[in-house]
Amino acid sequence: MLEDSVRNRAYRKAIFDNVDSFKGKIVLDVGAGSGILSVFCAQAGASKVYAVEASETYKIAEEIAKENGFEHVIKVIHGRVEDVELEEKVDVIVSEWMGFYLLHEGMLDSVIVARDKFLSANGLMFPDSATLYAAPCSVPNMFEDWEDVEGISMKSFAQKLRHQASQKPVTAIIKSDHILAIPEAFCWFDLKEVKVSDLDTITVKHIFVSTKAARYQGISIWFTCTFPSSVTEPVILSTDPDDEPTHWKQTTIVLPEEVAVEEGEPVAVEVNLKRTTESERRYNIEVTMLDPNEIDHPEYCSCYMTKCILAKAVLKKYENNEFDN
Amino acid sequence: MLEDSVRNRAYRKAIFDNVDSFKGKIVLDVGAGSGILSVFCAQAGASKVYAVEASETYKIAEEIAKENGFEHVIKVIHGRVEDVELEEKVDVIVSEWMGFYLLHEGMLDSVIVARDKFLSANGLMFPDSATLYAAPCSVPNMFEDWEDVEGISMKSFAQKLRHQASQKPVTAIIKSDHILAIPEAFCWFDLKEVKVSDLDTITVKHIFVSTKAARYQGISIWFTCTFPSSVTEPVILSTDPDDEPTHWKQTTIVLPEEVAVEEGEPVAVEVNLKRTTESERRYNIEVTMLDPNEIDHPEYCSCYMTKCILAKAVLKKYENNEFDN
Numbered sequence: 001m002l003e004d005s006v007r008n009r010a011y012r013k014a015i016f017d018n019v020d021s022f023k024g025k026i027v028l029d030v031g032a033g034s035g036i037l038s039v040f041c042a043q044a045g046a047s048k049v050y051a052v053e054a055s056e057t058y059k060i061a062e063e064i065a066k067e068n069g070f071e072h073v074i075k076v077i078h079g080r081v082e083d084v085e086l087e088e089k090v091d092v093i094v095s096e097w098m099g100f101y102l103l104h105e106g107m108l109d110s111v112i113v114a115r116d117k118f119l120s121a122n123g124l125m126f127p128d129s130a131t132l133y134a135a136p137c138s139v140p141n142m143f144e145d146w147e148d149v150e151g152i153s154m155k156s157f158a159q160k161l162r163h164q165a166s167q168k169p170v171t172a173i174i175k176s177d178h179i180l181a182i183p184e185a186f187c188w189f190d191l192k193e194v195k196v197s198d199l200d201t202i203t204v205k206h207i208f209v210s211t212k213a214a215r216y217q218g219i220s221i222w223f224t225c226t227f228p229s230s231v232t233e234p235v236i237l238s239t240d241p242d243d244e245p246t247h248w249k250q251t252t253i254v255l256p257e258e259v260a261v262e263e264g265e266p267v268a269v270e271v272n273l274k275r276t277t278e279s280e281r282r283y284n285i286e287v288t289m290l291d292p293n294e295i296d297h298p299e300y301c302s303c304y305m306t307k308c309i310l311a312k313a314v315l316k317k318y319e320n321n322e323f324d325n
Numbered sequence: 326m327l328e329d330s331v332r333n334r335a336y337r338k339a340i341f342d343n344v345d346s347f348k349g350k351i352v353l354d355v356g357a358g359s360g361i362l363s364v365f366c367a368q369a370g371a372s373k374v375y376a377v378e379a380s381e382t383y384k385i386a387e388e389i390a391k392e393n394g395f396e397h398v399i400k401v402i403h404g405r406v407e408d409v410e411l412e413e414k415v416d417v418i419v420s421e422w423m424g425f426y427l428l429h430e431g432m433l434d435s436v437i438v439a440r441d442k443f444l445s446a447n448g449l450m451f452p453d454s455a456t457l458y459a460a461p462c463s464v465p466n467m468f469e470d471w472e473d474v475e476g477i478s479m480k481s482f483a484q485k486l487r488h489q490a491s492q493k494p495v496t497a498i499i500k501s502d503h504i505l506a507i508p509e510a511f512c513w514f515d516l517k518e519v520k521v522s523d524l525d526t527i528t529v530k531h532i533f534v535s536t537k538a539a540r541y542q543g544i545s546i547w548f549t550c551t552f553p554s555s556v557t558e559p560v561i562l563s564t565d566p567d568d569e570p571t572h573w574k575q576t577t578i579v580l581p582e583e584v585a586v587e588e589g590e591p592v593a594v595e596v597n598l599k600r601t602t603e604s605e606r607r608y609n610i611e612v613t614m615l616d617p618n619e620i621d622h623p624e625y626c627s628c629y630m631t632k633c634i635l636a637k638a639v640l641k642k643y644e645n646n647e648f649d650n
Contacts, residue, residue, distance in 0.1 A: 003466070003470075005475070008474065008475045009475060012475045012476070034479070034482055036474065036475075036477055036479075039477045040475075040476075040477070043476065043477075060481070060482050060485065063481040063482070064477065064478075064479055064481060064482060066481075067478050067479070067480060067481050068477055068478055141328070145328075149333065149361065150330070150333045150334060150337045150361075150365075151337070151365075151368065152361055152364045152365070152368075152389065152393055153389075153392050153393055154359070154361075154389055154392070155392060156385070156388040156389065156391075156392050157359055157385055157388070157389060160385065
C-alpha cells in the first residue's frame, strides 16, 4: 500500500498546498500505519502530531518518525482511537481510512468517532469529502476471454468463475474503455458531518444510458476523496478507471450472464450496500437489474426509448419558448 | 494460472509440433487441473487421455473435456496418481508440475512415481528436462526505493521488509537489467531418469562475475523446461527474466544488507535448496556469501582479480602455442 504513489502524492500535495493549515497546529493521524502522513504533517510545520495506530505497525511509525528527525513532534500511540484519550483538541485530522470501494474493511467509523471526540469546532478533515461512483461495464476476463483459450473452449469454467464472483465482488483494474455509460455519483459524504449510521445502508437506483454497442457484464464501483483547500484547487484522490491506477483498483459485481446492449440503450439497476451482521467493516453488495420499461426515467434521460426522445423534444421546445407563441 | 498464456502456448506448441507422438497414443496427464493439456493431447489425436487430478478441480476437467467434444477420449480420474491404477501402460506423460523456482509446492515427485508406474519403455515425457538457474541481482524495491518516498526516508522500514524476505524468498518479476552477471545453470534434471531422492538437496557453489557497477542485493532463481521433439527445435518454456513474464515470475533471496560491486568483481555464493522436514513439497533455501579470495576460481574466470587475469593470459598463450617456440 505504501507503494501506491498516487495515494502518497495526493496526501502530500493536499498537505503541502495548505501549509498554513498545519503550521504550529495540533494534528491527529487516525490509523497512522507506518506514519508517512504524520511525517508529511510534521514537515508542513505541525507542532504536534498524534499518530494513533492499533496494529503492531505502530513500531514502524515510531522508527520512521525518528529516522526523519520528528520524534519530538510525532507522538505515536499504540491503540484504537476509540480507546485513546488526548490531553487536547486537535486542529486537523488526517487519515487514510479508505477501503476497497471506500467502505470495505475501511476505517471511516473510527475516523467519525475520532472527529466527534477530538476535532476542535473549526477543525479540518483531510480528506473532507468522499464520493462513490457506479457504472455498467464489460468484464471480458469473466466472459469472452474463456471462449477460446489457445483453441480450447472454457465457457463452463468462466461460468464457475462468475459464480465465485457472485459470492464476493472482484477487486481488479477495469480499463476505462470497458465502462459503458457515464458514471453515476450515487453517494457523497461530507466527512465533517457524516454519522456512523449514515453508512449502514447505501442505495442507488439509476438508469444508465449505454454510450456504445457492447457486452454489459457487470457493475463497477469506485470512489474519489477530496481535500480541503483555502488556496489552490482542492486535491482529489481518484480511483476512477480513467485515472492512474491505485491499489484500490475498482470493485466489480459481475453479472451471472451478460446482456448485449446497443448505443443509447437504457440500463436500469439498483445497487445496495449494506453492512454485514458479522462485521461492521464489511458490506454485502446487492445488484438488482430493473426493467427500464417499468421505472420512471429522469427528466432529461438521453436513452433511445420513444418516451424519452419525445419528452426531451418537448422540454427543448419549452426551453426555446416555442410554446409561448 | 490458466491465464498464463506463455505456459499455455509452450505446451500447445510442444504438443502440436509433435502430433506423431500423440496420434493414436495413450496419454497420462498428471495433475490435470482444468484439463487444458488433456484437451491439447486429444486435439493432437490421442486415442485415450487419462487426466488424473486430486483436487475438486477434476469436475472442471470433466466439463471442459465435454465442452470440447472429447468426453469419449479424456477419462478424468479423481485421485492422487500415487493411488490410481490404470489398465494399461501409457505412451506419453504430460504434466504441468512446476512450482515456484521449479520445486516449491511442485508435483515432480508425483510425476516421477507416475513415470515409474505407467510409462512404457520407449514412452515420452512432456516436458522431458528442467534446468535451474541463479544469478546475483539488484532488488531496488527492498533497498533504494525506500530511501526517498515522496520526501520521506523509510530505510528502517525497508530493513524490516528484508527481514521478512529472509524468512521466505520473494516471488516477483526481476527486470532483466537488474541481473548483474551471466546466470549459472546449476542443476539439470533429465525427467526420464531423475529419482525422488535426487530432489532432496540441491547445491550450487559459483563465482559470478559482475557485468557492471551495481548494487548487489540478492540472488534470483528461475527455471526452464524443455519438451522432446523429433521434428523441430525443441520448445522451451522459460521463466528467465529476459523472457516474457509467467505466473512463476522469479524467486529472489534478498540479502539483509547490499554490497556495492564493480564491473568484473567476483561474487562468490553457495545456494542450498533442501526439502523441509514438515512438507516434502517445500524447500528451505540457504544462501551463503563466500569470500572470493578463499575459494578456487574456475579456469577461465573473467573476474578482475590478479590471479585470474594472470591465469587467463597464461592460458591464452598456451592456446596460441606461444610457449612452443
